[in-house]
Amino acid sequence: ETADFPQPGTLYEFSRRNFPLKVDDLFNGELETYPKRDQLLRKVKKIILEATPTCDYANKKWKKHRFLLGFLWPEEFSNKIKTGDSSCKSPIIEYNLKRYKLVFDFRYLMTAEFEEFKNNKRNYSLKHRKKPLCQIRHQLLVDIQSRLSRHVNRPGIVNV
Incomplete structure (x- = not known):
């Protein structure tokens, strides 16, 4: 059942080549000239996190899946x-x-x-996901959601 309807905090590996997020987006420096580029690209894993708030799940108020894209990044390249x-x-x-x-x-x-x-209608559909990698701990999920909400609620540039 987890594969069809994940709980908040479910982490999936993504298997498609055309993952919207690129390693370049999160790499500190110039990836093309990095001497260990190929080694990093072989070891990094594309992931999708079900980031829906747990309270929506528990109270049956869950309206849509909320996915956050990222990578399992090897510690040696942290x-x-x-x-x-x-x-x-x-x-x-x-x-x-x-x-x-x-x-x-x-x-x-x-x-x-x-x-x-x-039903496989989007890039992050079941067809392109493997079985869940794991379920992250609630405390880590809440930390990620908190950082995400801080990012979403930035005021941006205000002109008066």
Whole structure:
């Protein structure tokens, strides 16, 4: 059931080549001239996080899936993660006996109707996802959601 209707915090690996988010978007420096570029690109994994608030899920007020796109970024390259208002990186996690950071770009927050997600109508549909990688802890999900809400609520430039 998790594959058809994920809970908040479900993390998926994305298998399509044309993932909208590029490693360049979150790389600190010039990726094309980075000596370990190929090694990084082989090890980084494209991910999708179901970022819907848990209270919507628990109270049955969930209207759409909210997905946040990002990468499982190998720890050995963590010094090359770009920092800024639109990105978020987690503490180090271990997955399959390897150490990573979850890195998300808030500019790639997407929504999908339940049927779109279930029936393969969008790029992040079931056809292009593998089984869930894991369910992140509630505290980490809340931290990511909090940073995301801070990013969304920026006032921008105000002219008077």
